[in-house]
Amino acid sequence: MAESKIKRLQTTKLMKKVMADHFYELDAAMKAGSPKIAWCTSVGPAELLRAMGFLVYFPENHAAILGATRLATEYIPVANAIGYSPEICSYLTADIGAYLKGFTPLSKAYEGIESIPKPDVLVYNTNQCRDVKDWFEWYAKRWNVPCLGIESYVNVGEVTETHVAGIAGQMKKLAEDLTAVTGNRLDMDKLAEVVDMSRKCSDLWRDVLEMAANKPTPLTFFDGTIHMGPAVVMRGTQVAIDYYETLLDELRQWVKDGVAAVEGEKYRVYWEGMPIWGKLRENAELFLRLKTAVVASTYCNSWIFSALDGKDPWNSMARAYTELFIVRDDDYKEEYFLKMKEIFDFDGIIFHDARTCPNNSNCRYGLPQRFQEKTGVPFVTIDGDLNDLRCYSEEQAITKIEAFIEQLGERK
Amino acid sequence: MAADLFAGIDVGSTTTKAAIIDRDGRLLAEAVDKSGYDFAGAADRVFAAALAAGNLERQRVGKVVSTGYGRRNVAFADESRTEIFCHATGAYFHFPEALTIIDIGGQDNKIIRVNAQGERETFAMNRKCAAGTGAFIEEIAYRLGLELGELNAMAEKSEHEVSIGSFCTVFSCTEILGLLRRGAKPEDIVKGVFRSVVKRVIEMDTIAGKVVLTGGVVAYNPIIATMMAEMLDGQEVVIAPHPQVVGAFGAALTASRL
Ligand code: SF4
Numbered sequence: 001m002a003e004s005k006i007k008r009l010q011t012t013k014l015m016k017k018v019m020a021d022h023f024y025e026l027d028a029a030m031k032a033g034s035p036k037i038a039w040c041t042s043v044g045p046a047e048l049l050r051a052m053g054f055l056v057y058f059p060e061n062h063a064a065i066l067g068a069t070r071l072a073t074e075y076i077p078v079a080n081a082i083g084y085s086p087e088i089c090s091y092l093t094a095d096i097g098a099y100l101k102g103f104t105p106l107s108k109a110y111e112g113i114e115s116i117p118k119p120d121v122l123v124y125n126t127n128q129c130r131d132v133k134d135w136f137e138w139y140a141k142r143w144n145v146p147c148l149g150i151e152s153y154v155n156v157g158e159v160t161e162t163h164v165a166g167i168a169g170q171m172k173k174l175a176e177d178l179t180a181v182t183g184n185r186l187d188m189d190k191l192a193e194v195v196d197m198s199r200k201c202s203d204l205w206r207d208v209l210e211m212a213a214n215k216p217t218p219l220t221f222f223d224g225t226i227h228m229g230p231a232v233v234m235r236g237t238q239v240a241i242d243y244y245e246t247l248l249d250e251l252r253q254w255v256k257d258g259v260a261a262v263e264g265e266k267y268r269v270y271w272e273g274m275p276i277w278g279k280l281r282e283n284a285e286l287f288l289r290l291k292t293a294v295v296a297s298t299y300c301n302s303w304i305f306s307a308l309d310g311k312d313p314w315n316s317m318a319r320a321y322t323e324l325f326i327v328r329d330d331d332y333k334e335e336y337f338l339k340m341k342e343i344f345d346f347d348g349i350i351f352h353d354a355r356t357c358p359n360n361s362n363c364r365y366g367l368p369q370r371f372q373e374k375t376g377v378p379f380v381t382i383d384g385d386l387n388d389l390r391c392y393s394e395e396q397a398i399t400k401i402e403a404f405i406e407q408l409g410e411r412k
Numbered sequence: 413m414a415a416d417l418f419a420g421i422d423v424g425s426t427t428t429k430a431a432i433i434d435r436d437g438r439l440l441a442e443a444v445d446k447s448g449y450d451f452a453g454a455a456d457r458v459f460a461a462a463l464a465a466g467n468l469e470r471q472r473v474g475k476v477v478s479t480g481y482g483r484r485n486v487a488f489a490d491e492s493r494t495e496i497f498c499h500a501t502g503a504y505f506h507f508p509e510a511l512t513i514i515d516i517g518g519q520d521n522k523i524i525r526v527n528a529q530g531e532r533e534t535f536a537m538n539r540k541c542a543a544g545t546g547a548f549i550e551e552i553a554y555r556l557g558l559e560l561g562e563l564n565a566m567a568e569k570s571e572h573e574v575s576i577g578s579f580c581t582v583f584s585c586t587e588i589l590g591l592l593r594r595g596a597k598p599e600d601i602v603k604g605v606f607r608s609v610v611k612r613v614i615e616m617d618t619i620a621g622k623v624v625l626t627g628g629v630v631a632y633n634p635i636i637a638t639m640m641a642e643m644l645d646g647q648e649v650v651i652a653p654h655p656q657v658v659g660a661f662g663a664a665l666t667a668s669r670l
Contacts, residue, residue: 395481399481
């Protein structure tokens with residue numbers, strides 16, 4: 001039987017260029033000593049950093065590349081050996097482990113790049129987890145550069161004015177501290193402009209993801225994990241906006257032409273949790289074989305920041321980075337899944353319990369069971385990890401996913 | 413001769429099982445052997461053994477469905493299904509009502525809930541760990557120098573069952589060393605080991621309706637059913653007929669419905 005293939009969007013080529021430009025620009029800046037480089041967490045205050053003239057580098061993106069190239073599992077033990085437990089974030093351990101061994105996948109992918117870009121400052125937001133702060137502080141000590149950040153709220157129900165004011169205050173203070181330690185100044189007009197551009201990128205990215213509401217869907221979660229790159233590392237720039245406009249055009253054409261990401265799409269499921277970076281292709285192919293489209297995910301949605309507004313940059317940034325799914329309580333998360341179900345009309349949810357990231361593993365406090373009871377939406381949980389393949393039993397995961405799809409079949 | 417029989421082959425991580433049934437779901441023959449390293453070979457061997465056991469000719473077997481970890485290695489199967497599907501199908505055939513099926517296997521456990529119509533509602537598998545599986549029992553038996561076949565009878569004799577608290581097989585072994593040093597009797601330890609298995613299993617998921625136990629571990633150690641019923645406050649716990657081949661039987665039933 002001829003197995004159907006993963007279909008590649010043309011825009012993927014452009015994505016490769018956008019990402020290459022991003023890394024070369026950082027590399028050139030490091031070599032020239034200007035512009036200054038700030039490291040930033042994936043849902044950190046990137047708009048502020050850009051508005052202050054920094055080039056922004058995202059170590060989580062680097063760690064995910066280590067995962068996707070299956071090198072993470074080789075370097076994680078190096079960090080384990082210096083006291084970073086195998087139970088904590090395997091982005092952190094893979095990234096620090098690789099650094100200690102003098103390795104970066106960037107030099108394999110991009111000729112001339114020899115190392116990750118050394119920062120002038122590291123800036124985190126603990127809205128996603130505490131691990132990012134530990135991670136950045138390790139580098140800050142090593143290079144003797146400042147590490148600044150925003151300490152966020154966790155487990156938030158409704159986002160209130162108090163939350164917004166608290167975070168906006170920290171952001172303003174952060175801008176002052178950044179000026180004090182690097183000399184870069186904030187121009188408020190520039191901030192408004194960057195925030196508006198980031199919002200535009202976010203809206204386009206949401207439109208891209210919502211193309212999966214079509215039946216059949218032209219893109220899956222696995223495509224999303226590839227195409228999200230610019231929304232993470234280039235948000236707040238024109239490049240990202242242009243990129244998603246191109247991608248959206250192509251997807252609209254696919255819908256018009258009836259192109260299905262999954263040939264013979266029979267089932268639609270939602271992916272909750274981190275990708276298993278080292279197994280993206282295998283998992284994408286598994287779902288193709290099962291005629292199942294993974295139509296949406298919390299993960300890809302994480303870079304939608306609909307609150308951003310250049311007319312009120314501080315408060316809107318504070319709100320955007322606090323109203324994220326990862327920051328919220330379980331009641332909010334249940335409501336969120338319901339909303340996603342309305343948009344994407346899926347048959348079931350796959351919860352990925354990632355060993356080293358409790359923050360993105362939403363199956364540890366009874367949420368799947370409560371949601372099934374309330375809505376009848378069935379779920380399955382698979383054990384794995386974002387980067388540490390030692391925590392993943394592929395056979396068991398395949399059996400669980402296949403059994404789940406069989407179960408959906410019994411209901412149809 | 414027309415093909416009037418159906419076969420299911422369950423290539424598990426530890427053992428391979430075959431079941432041959434007629435159109436009414438009557439089990440005519442079964443066979444079990446180690447899976448070893450050659451899944452395809454094990455499937456051939458066990459299928460041949462089942463045919464021989466039932467004195468049946470190969471031509472009489474029409475459709476074949478494979479299941480288990482090695483389900484894709486069975487070249488002569490018409491289709492394959494997961495072991496979750498086949499265990500549910502097999503158990504529901506014997507007990508057509510709302511069930512919780514608990515399969516204690518060599519390397520993993522499954523808990524499957526089906527409704528009164530036989531449709532699956534949820535399932536869970538143990539995490540990547542030996543706790544509560546046949547592998548845990550084997551490891552402990554090996555450490556204590558006991559034969560697997562004598563464990564059930566030993567546990568039956570226990571008067572002062574000891575408690576083993578650790579999740580981890582290695583920690584449990586250390587715990588047992590400590591118990592032995594303090595003079596615990598082997599039969600009390602073995603019963604404690606079974607208790608640990610039951611605890612690890614029932615904490616995997618909610619258990620509702622009649623409980624049907626399947627798998628090789630309960631086939632040889634029926635005391636597990638008694639202990640589980642105790643721990644589930646008198647909920648009905650039964651061992652499926654031919655517990656070790658329920659997966660293969662479910663696969664054969666599936667073959668008969670293709
Ligand atoms: S959210 Fe999870 S994966 Fe991301 S940095 Fe934090 S611990 Fe690591």
